[in-house]
Amino acid sequence: MAYLYFSLALVAVYIGITLLLHLQFGRVGIVNFGVVGFWGLGMYAHGVFMVTLGLPWLVALLLATLLVGLFALALGALVLRLDGQSVLVATLAFATIVLHLVTTEKWLTGGVVGFGTIEYPFDFGAATEPAYLALILAFVAVVLVYALRLDSSAYGRLLSAIRDNEPLAHGLGKPTFRHKLIFFAVTSAGMGLFGGLSASLNQFLTPNMIAPGVTFTAWIALVLGGKDHPWGAIIGVCATVGLFDVFIETFAPIPADYALLVPNIKLMLYGAFLVVIMLYRPSGVLGGYGRRG
Amino acid sequence: MTVEAKLSIAGLEKSFVGRKVVSVDRLEIGRHGIEGLIGPNGAGKTTLMGLITRKLKADAGTLIYRPGGTEIDLRQMSMDQVARAGLVKTNQVIQDFETLSIRDSLRLALAPAEREQFWTVFTKRRKRDAVEAEIDEILSHFPFENPNGDARSAGEKKLLDIIRCLLLKPKVLLMDEPTAGLPDDLTRAVMTLVQKKVAEEDLKVFIIEHDLDLIWDYCAHVNFLADGRLLCSGTPQEVKDHPVVVEKYMGVVDV
Numbered sequence: 246m247a248y249l250y251f252s253l254a255l256v257a258v259y260i261g262i263t264l265l266l267h268l269q270f271g272r273v274g275i276v277n278f279g280v281v282g283f284w285g286l287g288m289y290a291h292g293v294f295m296v297t298l299g300l301p302w303l304v305a306l307l308l309a310t311l312l313v314g315l316f317a318l319a320l321g322a323l324v325l326r327l328d329g330q331s332v333l334v335a336t337l338a339f340a341t342i343v344l345h346l347v348t349t350e351k352w353l354t355g356g357v358v359g360f361g362t363i364e365y366p367f368d369f370g371a372a373t374e375p376a377y378l379a380l381i382l383a384f385v386a387v388v389l390v391y392a393l394r395l396d397s398s399a400y401g402r403l404l405s406a407i408r409d410n411e412p413l414a415h416g417l418g419k420p421t422f423r424h425k426l427i428f429f430a431v432t433s434a435g436m437g438l439f440g441g442l443s444a445s446l447n448q449f450l451t452p453n454m455i456a457p458g459v460t461f462t463a464w465i466a467l468v469l470g471g472k473d474h475p476w477g478a479i480i481g482v483c484a485t486v487g488l489f490d491v492f493i494e495t496f497a498p499i500p501a502d503y504a505l506l507v508p509n510i511k512l513m514l515y516g517a518f519l520v521v522i523m524l525y526r527p528s529g530v531l532g533g534y535g536r537r538g
Numbered sequence: 539m540t541v542e543a544k545l546s547i548a549g550l551e552k553s554f555v556g557r558k559v560v561s562v563d564r565l566e567i568g569r570h571g572i573e574g575l576i577g578p579n580g581a582g583k584t585t586l587m588g589l590i591t592r593k594l595k596a597d598a599g600t601l602i603y604r605p606g607g608t609e610i611d612l613r614q615m616s617m618d619q620v621a622r623a624g625l626v627k628t629n630q631v632i633q634d635f636e637t638l639s640i641r642d643s644l645r646l647a648l649a650p651a652e653r654e655q656f657w658t659v660f661t662k663r664r665k666r667d668a669v670e671a672e673i674d675e676i677l678s679h680f681p682f683e684n685p686n687g688d689a690r691s692a693g694e695k696k697l698l699d700i701i702r703c704l705l706l707k708p709k710v711l712l713m714d715e716p717t718a719g720l721p722d723d724l725t726r727a728v729m730t731l732v733q734k735k736v737a738e739e740d741l742k743v744f745i746i747e748h749d750l751d752l753i754w755d756y757c758a759h760v761n762f763l764a765d766g767r768l769l770c771s772g773t774p775q776e777v778k779d780h781p782v783v784v785e786k787y788m789g790v791v792d793v
Contacts, residue, residue: 398659416618419651
């Protein structure tokens with residue numbers, strides 16, 4: 246049962262970061278291929294603040310989020326004026342740097358040996374795992390509500406305008422770069438927050454957890470579900486992480502001999518999904534924006 | 539003329555890869571209601587407007603803008619600050635927000651900066667009747683096929699671009715070829731509205747146009763630009779009769 250809660254919490258974390266990716270890419274058109282960099286930095290920062298510095302759980306989480314936000318602010322200030330491809334490469338490079346530093350700076354992160362143990366913030370006995378899942382879901386709900394409200398707000402309209410035609414919005418007197426930078430920093434800090442939440446979930450951190458696969462999974466989920474809709478992120482994550490890491494792993498009666506094949510089949514099917522979606526429904530299951538009324 | 543110019547340009551220069559595209563010694567804009575800027579293709583007209591709105595950075599020269607009693611040095615400002623200060627330019631090439639409806643795109647122009655912040659998403663939304671009324675009023679001047687839907691044709695998009703700029707309540711409106719892509723009757727509707735606004739409000743207009751009839755009909759003052767330099771300026775009649783303009787621009791055909 247505890248493992249099921251862990252899997253569900255994993256799905257919730259993926260929904261959180263995919264929703265934030267929807268905000269960045271679907272709403273404003275920022276091509277963030279360094280999702281795992283922000284997420285992983287938040288996770289390790291939370292761990293270090295808690296275990297090495299002995300800070301309380303909540304303080305460590307807030308500091309980790311703030312730290313990721315500052316990194317995103319600095320990175321954004323450098324690259325957000327550039328075109329999409331440059332942003333893609335820069336964010337991918339950022340995530341790679343985080344991965345390498347986590348691996349090499351053994352004094353801080355334990356390197357490949359790993360880093361731990363990061364305890365849960367509370368101990369309710371058997372209810373600890375479900376309570377922690379609820380906590381993560383509460384944060385997901387905040388992001389979801391934000392994403393939904395954005396749709397009908399003046400700020401959301403401005404973000405759509407920036408995504409559609411940034412020079413035109415700029416010419417209408419909108420400080421487009423500043424808006425993009427703030428939005429990128431806050432949403433990336435959100436990815437760091439979900440990273441911090443994942444630290445207690447994993448308890449013990451190793452560099453292989455922050456491999457590029459996390460970024461790709463979030464992207465595949467978003468493209469699959471529909472990048473323009475908050476619900477698209479949720480549908481996409483349920484159809485990928487939810488299907489394979491929860492449903493099949495927990496409930497499907499797979500003979501032990503074949504169990505090792507599941508992760509590989511998962512990756513193959515992700516690829517196949519993506520090809521089919523790109524061919525027949527390029528804006529995802531939920532379709533594109535259309536115009537707003 | 540005793541009216542103070544809204545915009546004073548002096549020694550303005552801009553080169554692209556060694557070629558001097560704009561070199562204007564002296565130009566005062568905003569002494570007359572509607573002013574024209576004409577000249578052959580490649581004369582540097584659009585570049586000049588780009589320099590004024592700070593889309594392009596000038597190599598040398600001064601740009602002084604006087605929206606009210608104050609003097610503003612435009613060279614210290616970014617493009618969005620210039621627009622917020624009331625110096626706005628309509629686009630030559632059709633520009634559009636693909637996913638915004640006509641009304642949303644106009645609401646965008648009217649939305650004040652404090653409502654467009656990250657956290658305002660959570661604040662309570664007020665009904666903004668004044669904004670909607672203003673949009674209704676300006677839309678009533680033009681025959682949009684579906685004013686509550688999307689701008690579909692190139693003409694509607696071009697028109698929307700101009701209306702958005704008018705809603706910003708500029709002090710100086712720069713119009714880069716407003717007739718390009720618009721049918722003649724719509725151009726006239728736009729110009730009539732612009733004329734009305736110039737008469738009623740504190741608005742000066744500066745137009746680039748190849749449709750000379752429009753220039754002669756609406757402009758009180760015309761500037762002629764060739765090879766980046768201001769060759770002559772004056773009333774439409776003076777410019778029409780200027781020998782260099784006749785030779786360089788209109789040809790020797792009877793005009």
